[in-house]
Amino acid sequence: MLIAVLSGFMLAAVAPWLTRSLGDKAGWVLALLPALLFAYFLSWMPAVMHGDAVVVHYPWIPGLDINLSFLVDGLSLLFAVLISGIGTFIIIYAGGYLHGDEYLPRFFAIMFSFMAAMLGVVLSDNLITLFVFWELTSITSYLLIGYHHENKEARWCALQGLVVTVGGGLALLAGLIMLGNAAGSFELSEILGSGEILREYPLYTAMVVLILLGTFTKSAQVPFHFWLPNAMAAPTPVSAFLHSATMVKAGVYLMARLNPGLGGTDLWLYTLGIFGALTMFTGSFMALRSTGVKAVLAYTTVMALGTLTMLIGIGTEEAIIAAMTFLLAHALYKAALFMLAGALDHETGTKDILKMGGLRRLMPITFLTACVAALSLAGLPPLFGFIGKELMFEATVTAPALALFTAGLALISAIMIVAMAAVFALRPFLGDLKETPKKPHEAPLSMLIGPVILAALSLIFGLAGFLPAAALVNGAVASVYGTPLDVQLYLWHGFNLPLMLSVVAVIAGIVLFVKWDRVLELFARMPFIDRLGPERGYERIMDALVWVAEWQTRVLQNGYMRNYLITIVMTTVVATAWTFFVHTGQGVPLGEIDFRIYELVVVGLVVAGAIVASVTRSRLGAVATLGLVGFGIAMIYVFFSAADVGTTQIMVETLTVILLVLVLFRLPGFQNLSDTSSRLRDAAVAASLGGLMTILILAVNAVEVAEPISDRLVHWSVPEGFGRNIVNVILVDFRALDTLGEIFVVGLAAIGIYAMINLRAEDKGK
């Protein structure tokens, strides 16, 4: 199982190389992997078809409790079979569609990564693993959508998809973490059994809302639906894969997956029911307005996603059976239709339905396959789509709530979908042959094999409903509903309300198809519809983000060292002062201050020197007064009988003056570049640091100190260190490592300065 999930990533790593060496046959050969996976997943079918679930654990790092665990049950298997099965055809198709494309090798690499990530999503048992794969699908699909990178619009669309789904992903993560905490486990197989606990969880509402934000964005539910049609910018094989079995279905998968745990509440029912139904309506309405082959299909996907969400929300036996059947039916016909759309676009060179016509003679197989698949989309017998639609109508009319609302919207949507199915299947092929940018002829085998087989399956499944029922739908329904149900799928359900609705939808749909050109004219006169979309909101938010980013750069990181220094000094002052006052309470305990007059004189000189150095206008004056400060400090050392340190300080001061004199005359003259207020500010910052340090030293001085180590050092110095000068014994013996380190510091400083001077001279010499 682990290999099955990860094999896609492995193949992705070598796919570019394989593609180059295999040449024309690359698509066919590479498709072997998904085909093998498909066979592998089919072999699991007997184990789970009666609603059983198998959990496969792989210890990743024993002892760390990091495991990769996979959950195989009816639902995950249905998805896995769809992903690998449709994936096989997509890979073959891509080999033909993108034939000769310079970037084909890379395309395959991303495609296989994407497929593997999608398999990971539907097979993961662990929530965190699931989330990781979930985000991987976002990222890889971003790369796939933005495949035509020279196209600015494609890049923008890809980014939009990424931002929306990744943003939703963040919400999802928060929701999943709450879910894990509520259930006390991060394994789905354990969580799903604790529905009672989950529904009683105090934060249930927040948890559901967060998870749904993730699934709604991923599955393009209103009001996040706008990114999906824009994602059509992807090459057609990608669209076919994204829309039929993968990506957008991930959200649906997760809602279905969590239904036994989270479902069955009013919140779940109303949220999913209302948003799903609205999405269904919006999708079909937008489809009606579109004239691009891919746009029509993309909006019907939005419709299907809405339908599925709505059905999961309703959550009755009928609804769940309908959802799983509809899911399977949609996957089959949508993949076929997209591939056909690609064939049309590939052969004619245009995507606009209005610019095509009369292709039936030139592309007969395409025409026939399109008719079959479109019939399934429209929900006409004897296709599998008909069974799905019948069940859907039945589920809406028997819904425990919202029955009128959902059934009404379902009927209106169905009418529009029938019309658009007809538009798609008939308009390009009937009528007179129209002039198109490319000379059309039948598409190659690699581009037809997929649609033909998938369309044939739509037909076979429709005629023999027991096949999918037993093999796939039964197990999936058991997983989603929580208990096994006996699923029977037939074309003929007897005369009932759903059949009536279907008949109405078909008749009205055909009328709408005939009047479609009039409808388009009508819409053309109502441009304001475009302005109502939530896409505006997205754009506003993106603009605001850019603005914030620029603002912070202006304020925080403006490149002036003085501002950086103020930042670090003030941060230090605040942190230290805060610690200090937390520990001292109100009063500051000051130590006894005991001083002599000559000490006061030296200190006064040091302070005066520092002040003069910072206000003087003469460089030489500054050097001299700094020297005064240094010598004063040396005097203080001497007062406290640290003769060695004092002498060193004097020597260092001498050398400092020498060095300063050497560089002084190379510098430009002093100039006053800052105004009074900023100088006052700087003075305040400096004073705050100095003042804080003073208070600290006084306060620290007041604290009792442990037995000074100097006593011990004195004690050890002569007998063990053979020296009477304690400072020197410490430097060369007790703590020789420090001294060694410091002379390396001195050496490195010399090397650094030397390098700076010499390299600079060298650079200038060039």
Next chain:
Amino acid sequence: MTEWVPVLVVFVPFLAGVVQFMAGRRVIAWWPVLASVATVAVSLWLTFAVAAGGGIEHFMGGWQPPLGIALRADGLATVMILLTAVVGGLVSVYALEAHGTGDPRASHFWALWLMLWGSLNALFLSADLFNIYVTLELVTLAAIPLVLLAGPEKTVTAALRYLQFALFGSLLYLAGVALTYGLAGSLDLALVGPALTDGGITGAVAATCMVVGLLVKAAVFPFHVWLPAAHGGAPAAVSAILSALVVKAAVYLLLRLWTGPLAGLADGLVAQLMGALGAAAILYGSIQAFRQERLKLVVAYSTVAQLGYMLLFFPMAVAQAWEGAVYHGLSHGVAKAALFLAAGNVLVYLGHDRVRDLKGLDRSLSVSLLAFGIAGVSIMGLPPSGGFIAKWLLLRASLETGQWWWAVVLISGGLLAAAYIFRVLRYAFLQAPDRPPATTGPIPPPIMALPATLLALLAIALGFTAAPLLALLGGLPEGTG
């Protein structure tokens, strides 16, 4: 014999660096090779010795603390030395070609780099607060001239800024050390703890000074402003060392002090504040990385962000957070070095590293770009990489302690990382070239591409080798949390 290994680990690179320096213009071509191999060898020896027999202590000059200084190789120090050996060794291979061995600049590079290597090892091994200050200074003063090797005209501002920040940080740290010394009468890490804990205000102020000083050194938000220019401007090999090892040394010290001498002072609010700084670094650094127009600056800002993850240890302070933070240090080290070396190759080939103009590099620089992508996987924290293991451990720690807000930060950081890594890859890999890229340099030879690739593969391999490494690291030091 094993008690000598810590000494060798410090002094082999030091002495090699001194010899290189003295040789000056009369560079011996094979000396850097010999020195690097020897350093890697003794580092590995130390690793195996500690793994087999536990920690090693060496009292310098035979003086036991509090009189003398101890070198102490425990689990944490050893994994950091191992990281330094791996990154340092491979960067040395890269530098053999990139910097050569024959001219004065090359001589400077090798002398400084070998001494920096020794300084880092000394910093990891030192068990004495003041000696740590000395090693911090060594690291800084060896690192800054290395930045200048990219050309003083371009980097002098960045280098001086780096120096100013580093000195400010060192001074603060030193102030804290001085207070501690007054309080405890000792500087040994193992001995000063109780005195600091009972030290009332002095202890607290000492701790604050040391921690803030190290935060400045570690370029933690909001002290990060010096880092991007310095790391982005340095030669590629140097950037790799700075980002992978040098800033991490300061974070290492924060971990070391927090779980050692300062353990008794750790206060919930302060810990949360540290975590908040880390979180701010992650979000801010990542967003900035996404906005950068130059490849090396993208990678440099990524360092600002990635260092933030290690700070998330402080608020959680449980065993998994400890393991996660250190493991993040390791995997970020190798991955970031790979990124910088790959970026360096781009710069060599194109003569610029403007992200928008990286078109059509896939043919000529496929190996380097592959390395960039693979290392990016670990930076994003995707499985199966070391970055993933680290984030997983931190994530679990955040859930275990009920501090779910850090989990949100962790994930957001991963997503933002994906954004900036993919932005680069998109331009480099996927953009159709309008015309062949206008190059100014040769295609970097394999010896420059391979180290990046190996480092990137190591970042992935870390996803499978967590068990022995975490066993070597050992659990969270007692008394923390």
Next chain:
Amino acid sequence: MNAMGSLILRTAARFLLPLLLLFSIFVLLRGHDEPGGGFIAGLVAAVGFALYLFAFDAARTRRIMAMNPQVMLGLGLLAATLSGVPSIFLDQAFFTAQWWPFEVPGIGEIKLSTPLVFDIGVYMVVLGSVMHIVLALAEAEE
């Protein structure tokens, strides 16, 4: 610098340099027992050479130093580090001090030791480093 160097300065530098050097060696050797040591001694010597540089020029200073400061710096580092090595052969910790005191008739006890070697290393590093920088600056000036 040449223009600035007055006759007085030159004469003074000529006399001061040997005096300061002698003094620095004195400070170095007595450091273990009385105030002094390698660090201070190195600084004293450096001040002497720096004065000489002010009085004359970089080239002359290099000549009179006889040893390239870069080499001196390196040798100092080597000497200081290697002073830790003898302890290895006695199976003692690194940098364990070794003492070899002996009596010199007329002068008294002389303590040869590894700390002394270490201190000489410090002396050379300090002197070498300062002159390395000062000479580089002066040469850049010219």
